[in-house]
Amino acid sequence: MKAVGFAGFSGSGKTTLVERLIPALRMRGLRVSVVKHAHHRFDIDHAGKDTYRHREAGAFEVVAASSRRLALMREFEQEAELTVHQLIAQLWEGVDWVLVEGFKQSDLLKVEVWRGDAGKPARYPDDDFIVAIATDTPERLPVPTQRPVLDLNDADGMAQWLVDQGHRFDYDPERYS
Numbered sequence: 001m002k003a004v005g006f007a008g009f010s011g012s013g014k015t016t017l018v019e020r021l022i023p024a025l026r027m028r029g030l031r032v033s034v035v036k037h038a039h040h041r042f043d044i045d046h047a048g049k050d051t052y053r054h055r056e057a058g059a060f061e062v063v064a065a066s067s068r069r070l071a072l073m074r075e076f077e078q079e080a081e082l083t084v085h086q087l088i089a090q091l092w093e094g095v096d097w098v099l100v101e102g103f104k105q106s107d108l109l110k111v112e113v114w115r116g117d118a119g120k121p122a123r124y125p126d127d128d129f130i131v132a133i134a135t136d137t138p139e140r141l142p143v144p145t146q147r148p149v150l151d152l153n154d155a156d157g158m159a160q161w162l163v164d165q166g167h168r169f170d171y172d173p174e175r176y177s
Contacts (some may be wrong), residue, residue: 003163005106007102007113008120025159025163032096033095034101035101037103043152046072051071061073083176088100098171106129112130148161
């Protein structure tokens with residue numbers, strides 16, 4: 001399995017990039033999973049649904065499954081901030097690539113998504129885990145870099161770069177356990 005993070009400030013285009021990378025990698029015959037950092041109050045379940053009612057009744061975990069998908073919802077009794085590595089460990093075996101959105105503080109190798117028009121600082125000068133920058137304004141990067149600068153709007157090119165650099169993104173779960 002290979003894992004790469006995509007880090008950047010809100011509104012930089014991380015979700016759109018990951019959304020475009022998934023089919024670009026799939027077209028290369030690769031199985032892709034995504035781990036996304038969400039706000040602490042997010043919910044994928046809705047009032048009135050059976051699974052919601054089970055959670056509201058106090059179930060620690062609820063699994064909903066069909067012949068096409070599975071969803072696991074786990075309620076923490078106290079706030080628990082899982083690491084990206086704990087979440088990757090939850091994924092199904094046989095995944096070729098894990099695309100991680102968010103978790104910008106993690107020790108996972110990452111591509112920074114940076115837009116000059118956003119007015120936000122770049123992270124790459126201070127984060128050794130950032131191995132490339134994806135941007136639509138390379139000429140506006142605030143600090144010169146030797147890291148690859150990728151076209152934020154070329155998901156196919158970025159997918160090819162990931163595949164070509166795949167050895168750098170080999171994920172060893174033993175390293176993080």
